[in-house]
Ligand SMILES: Nc1ncnc2c1ncn2[C@@H]1O[C@H](COP(=O)(O)OP(=O)(O)OP(=O)(O)O)[C@@H](O)[C@H]1O
């Protein structure tokens with residue numbers, strides 16, 4: 318186990334700066350998830366921690382030791398890639414033991430470490446097969462097995478589940494959570510999947526264009542985002558942003574209704590999560606919604622609709638309202654859960 322500290326870390330390719338003066342503390346034994354739009358620098362950051370990519374500026378420390386110049390092996394990290402990168406001509410056993418053979422361990426040591434990894438990942442019956450004879454989920458386990466045998470201080474995962482179908486993703490996600498509990502190692506994980514981020518992370522790091530927008534527990538980011546970008550990025554379906562005007566002790570929504578608020582007259586955006594709408598009359602600012610589509614998930618349902626302002630909304634309706642496309646219905650907003658943002662995206666906390 319080890320902590321990882323990034324201090325003013327930057328990465329440039331020629332004149333293109335893709336990571337800019339990034340600071341981050343990753344606690345010993347924690348599970349940290351990087352999320353952010355495509356191209357924001359998640360893989361680059363992971364590869365710099367792994368030692369696969371030089372750090373242009375700043376300092377990387379693992380367990381208190383500066384590692385900028387250290388070889389990947391010396392860093393005590395192991396990386397699991399999205400595309401598995403298994404050797405097709407080797408058996409599962411040989412694939413998992415490969416790095417140990419390279420490191421010169423004895424046959425007995427290799428066999429025992431491979432056996433432990435195979436048991437942990439429940440792939441013992443597959444050891445004699447080649448990757449071509451495995452399912453996607455089994456291949457992914459082998460790729461994780463290759464990391465486990467190295468007994469790393471820090472595991473780095475770059476979208477390890479994104480090639481798997483939905484059902485397998487869910488079961489592998491649970492497997493990874495169990496693995497983290499069992500090994501207690503520091504894990505850093507990149508994903509595009511909201512649910513993976515929310516369920517696996519002790520800490521989520523939201524990145525945009527090479528910078529950290531906000532880092533915190535899943536609940537902190539969900540309940541208390543620092544800005545419009547994080548508010549819109551965390552949560553699925555995403556938060557609704559309704560245009561309004563602040564003045565005279567309220568925010569008047571363009572779509573009708575008003576929420577109590579103080580502050581000087583200004584255009585604002587009111588953020589409301591799908592689950593923070595209520596029956597008309599039960600909250601503040603009733604708004605009329607014309608239903609476009611109802612997505613019924615069994616236990617709950619999402620109403621996709623349009624407001625009189627032309628804005629689109631997604632509303633979670635726990636009740637079976639019997640709605641269909643074209644219907645118009647009013648919903649209220651829970652005023653204590655609404656968040657306010659400036660049109661430039663800053664969170665307005667004092668209104
Ligand atoms: N070798 C390279 N030379 C120049 N630019 C690069 C190189 N590798 C990556 N980049 C650029 O660096 C930026 C960050 O890339 P990176 O792969 O880290 O993004 P990412 O957040 O992992 O995206 P994705 O979610 O699509 O995997 C991108 O703009 C990319 O085009």
Ligand SMILES: [Mg+2]
Nearest residue numbers: 359360361475
């Ligand atoms: Mg990437």
